Amino acid sequence: MGSVFPYKTLDGRRYLVRYKKPDGTHAAKRGFRTKREAEEYLASVSVSIGKSQYVDPMDARITIGELGTTWLQNQAAVLKPSSMHPLESAWRVHVAPKWERVEIGMVRHSDVRAWVTAMTATHGASTVIRSYGILSAILDVALRDRRIADNPARGIKLPRKTPKRRVYLSHTQVDLLAGQSMYPELVYFLAYTGLRWGEVTGLRVRDVETDRRRVQVHENAVMVNGAIHTGTPKSHVTRSVPYPDFLDPAVRSAMLGKDSNELLFGDGQEHLRLPNSQKGWFAGAVRRARKIDPTFNHVSPHDLRHTAASLAISAGANVKAVQRMLGHASASMTLDTYADLFDDDLDFVAGALSRAREGRVIVVPERRHELE
Template identity: 25%
Template sequence: MGKRANGEGTVFERKDRPGSFRGEFTYRNPDTGEVDTKKFNGKSRKEVLAAGKVWLDARESGLVSSANTITLGEWIDRWLADYAKPRVRIKTYEKYEGGLRLYIKPRLGAVRLAALREPDITRVFNTLLESGSAKVDKMGNHIGLAPITVKNVRRALCMCLDQAVKSGLLRRNVAKDTKAPKVEKQQVKALTAEQAKALVKAAKDWNETVHIAILLALSTGMRRGELFGLHWQEVDLKNGTVTVNQSVTTAGGKIIWTKPKTESSNRKIPLPPDVVAELKKFKAWQTEQRLKMGDKWENTSIVVANMFGRVTHPTSFHSGYFKPLLKKAGIPSDVKFHDLRHTHATLLLQQGVNVKVVAERLGHSKATMTMDVYSHVMPDMQEAAVQVLTGMFSG
């Protein structure tokens, strides 16, 4: 039996496919009287109604009527502004915007949306892989983009055209017919226990704030934005925990406060007693510095604050402190701050800590994700299991 919701359309459960729904939506042009009808299928009434509403809104705005003339470049701009920017994290938006602007619009932007074909998109992806970078080799030829970059561009284009289908501009998403570049899985980089100790010692001998940042990164596995966004209110020195409920990132060189990366990223992380002791010392030192700075110290409670009490800029910290610190500690210069998070997880797994516990500390939604990222540690754990079993059942 059909059901009309808000006058938007008729939605009914299909008799030939129980659990599947179909909706029929009608739009009447107020100027010409022309009537247009479109059908949508979905797994629920809500899903079908949502698709119908997108189409009706597009008709109201005049977008669908221009389906035969709108170009891919024009639709990319609209998708970025109306669909991507309001819904995704700022860094994700910048990735989408940059990839489509730099690599798709110059090559396919003038093509009518309705005229897009899979071979044309595939040709662009192949070109990007072969010579899409602005960098040149010794012969002056442009080198290819990394497969992961092209894969990300393809993902953004697929999402963009998915919305074009939902908006009634395309019958199907031809970008999905292209083949994603094969990306070799990169093994995460982690410091050894000796290197981690050397890094902490070098930091302690050099700078109090850098020391606490390195110590917290290695002992909690927090992401860089989570660490630099940590307030003293979220540090429980009595019970020895830190609570992660916000993060900082940058856009256009400015600091932006955001929610943690995922729902599971909101978490409470227990701290080792020696780290708690160092935090107490650091808090006392920071209080002295705040009194010395007087009015120059901003009224914040940031843990890893700069000399004026402000949020430490992640990029400035990396270039101004972390890179020099690596040199002081005798650690390879290609190590990144995020590798301290990998070090935290790797060292715990190597010591036999349950992978579910490690996943919770990292803020992973599932332990399988942790196992996938740190699969390089698993052979060592298997060997340890064999050593435990050796002789256990012998007479």
């Protein structure tokens, strides 16, 4: 399958290995200092060819940039614009400047580890994890194509994300916030249905069932780079979400004068845009609410989704009902996300067991006579 040949150089004798590749063409590798090193290399090549695990060194000369461009195109074909945008940004800002011109065969585990360490010192965990994930995924493609023998990016420890502190408003605080808002009906709807901003602003008149007081969530409107993109909900699954009866007048008012295809909230034609986090109407309502109630915490529109979960759980809703309302993929996801809200259930279980024991009917067993 191959042969070893000596040749002379200015630095002394060296050895050349020639062998036939699986496609029938020939390949060679030179520069071995001893015949034994050359024979060991030839043996490893022969074994890899025999096991159909051969990696052609020429295939490993493709750059990260060449493979990365194709990888991004493939992601764009299956991801929503809102998911694709952070990937493109991380590639452009963090991955490409370091790795774009590097051949995949030249990527070393230690180099990737040093890059991750440097990023961790200046960027948040989310940025580091996303950037590392792109590089690692590109090298996974190269591995599957048998351009490299293994993925040198695997096995690197990454920083942990610090969970954001969640804010849960009470019924009174929701009233206060709504009273200070430009769109009070929107605040109430977010706080009592748990819909995401894009899901609420994507609702159309035809999605409302007033007789059942439900909305059918079919569409999600997300702003990416200043433009609204519409698509399916985050989980790609439509769902039916109820709204409380006290919201019925506001919902019916929002429907007045609109045909079935028009948007429920706003003028019916343009999607309401997510307000600016510092200068928008929502932030202004929060500031005014805090002047009235100094204990009022800073909240974002998404915190009203957390508030809906909190209010539903405190009202006695079970995990499965909350999962369906929020559109989570599973009840376990709801439990993992809102585990802190179910802590009180443990106290309830302990109390219920005590009450059950105190109220039980005590049956005294007959005394067993000793045998004489």
